[in-house]
Amino acid sequence: MFYDVIIVGGSYAGMAAALQLVRARRSVLVIDAGQRRNRFAAHSHGFLSQDGSSPDEIVRTAREQLIAYPDLTWVDGRATSAAGEIERFSVTTETGGNYRARRLILATGVVDTLPDVPGLQELWGRNVFHCPYCHGFETNKGQLGVLAVSAMSMHQALMIPDWGRTTFFTNSKFEPDAEQLAALSARDVSVERATVERVSGKGETISVHLEDGRTVELAGLFTMPRTDTASPIAEQLGCAFEDGPLGAFIRVDAMKATSVPGVYAAGDNATMAGSVTFAVADGARAGTSAHQSIIPGLAALHPKPGNHH
Numbered sequence: 001m002f003y004d005v006i007i008v009g010g011s012y013a014g015m016a017a018a019l020q021l022v023r024a025r026r027s028v029l030v031i032d033a034g035q036r037r038n039r040f041a042a043h044s045h046g047f048l049s050q051d052g053s054s055p056d057e058i059v060r061t062a063r064e065q066l067i068a069y070p071d072l073t074w075v076d077g078r079a080t081s082a083a084g085e086i087e088r089f090s091v092t093t094e095t096g097g098n099y100r101a102r103r104l105i106l107a108t109g110v111v112d113t114l115p116d117v118p119g120l121q122e123l124w125g126r127n128v129f130h131c132p133y134c135h136g137f138e139t140n141k142g143q144l145g146v147l148a149v150s151a152m153s154m155h156q157a158l159m160i161p162d163w164g165r166t167t168f169f170t171n172s173k174f175e176p177d178a179e180q181l182a183a184l185s186a187r188d189v190s191v192e193r194a195t196v197e198r199v200s201g202k203g204e205t206i207s208v209h210l211e212d213g214r215t216v217e218l219a220g221l222f223t224m225p226r227t228d229t230a231s232p233i234a235e236q237l238g239c240a241f242e243d244g245p246l247g248a249f250i251r252v253d254a255m256k257a258t259s260v261p262g263v264y265a266a267g268d269n270a271t272m273a274g275s276v277t278f279a280v281a282d283g284a285r286a287g288t289s290a291h292q293s294i295i296p297g298l299a300a301l302h303p304k305p306g307n308h309h
């Protein structure tokens, strides 16, 4: 079967793209490996009308509504490679499926790599977070921590005090200079230089175990994972990337077009710091852009990217 659009990744960004396209009566194939980035969290916050909902629930409802459209085909699985060019792309899955389409939308999200501290991964999404807008409020103004990964962690160390009194664990990754120490002090942040040996959690509390035997109890710990696009497909197709502070992401213009004609990207794999809201918005934009790019003569009416809807 030859589709108008294949969407790799069927989470928030991918489904938002698909929804626009099937509503335009275009044939869409979604290939999804089912490994959403927020699968470690029980609640999703900050997405209008779904604040506090289960991420699984949001996705389930979206998928139900989407697959009710006649022109939507859904494949559970992982796309392993893509090739071709505008009007004739092909995508292969790990089970050997091969699918062809005129346009591609990459919505594969990112994979988080946490600092190498024992216990951290187990508590990721429970007591350990990267985004205070998503999970800060629920720490109820308790004692909070920031685990440094580099000088960039200053950003979190200065932000987090809005959600609770903050200890900055520099963990030998970073030493603030005099100016930074003054900024931290102005935010009432304590700097803890002892190496973090491991973390453990019990219910709502997380314990940070230091090398000298001390333990610091916190209501939440924030850190910055490294992020990598969750699939090699953008690279295979030759898409340009941007270097973000946390990892590379696919370069897109305002219409979510990548550097490769006919390939669009949306969501966390194409942004510096994503969220469900941004993934949905970018996905909807990628869907309408891909759709309009298919209509003969339409592109010529668009003077420059960013001006149409």
Ligand code: FAD
Pocket: 008, 009, 010, 011, 012, 013, 014, 031, 032, 033, 034, 035, 036, 037, 038, 039, 040, 041, 043, 044, 045, 046, 047, 077, 078, 079, 080, 107, 108, 109, 110, 112, 124, 125, 129, 131, 134, 135, 230, 231, 232, 266, 267, 268, 269, 274, 275, 276, 277, 279
């Ligand atoms: P994802 O949701 O990550 O989905 C990508 C999809 O593509 C996955 O299903 C994946 O399996 C699939 N995929 C990847 N590669 C392939 C392939 N090769 N073939 C087929 N399928 C593939 N944001 C909020 O707004 N509110 C929150 O409360 C919040 N909490 C979070 C908590 C945690 C612990 C984390 C880590 C993140 C949280 N986020 C939150 C961020 C949010 O999860 C992301 O911004 C959002 O999931 C991005 O959506 P996406 O569609 O771009 O990617």
Ligand code: MG
Pocket: 009, 010, 011, 012, 013, 014, 015, 107, 108, 109, 267
């Ligand atoms: Mg998606």
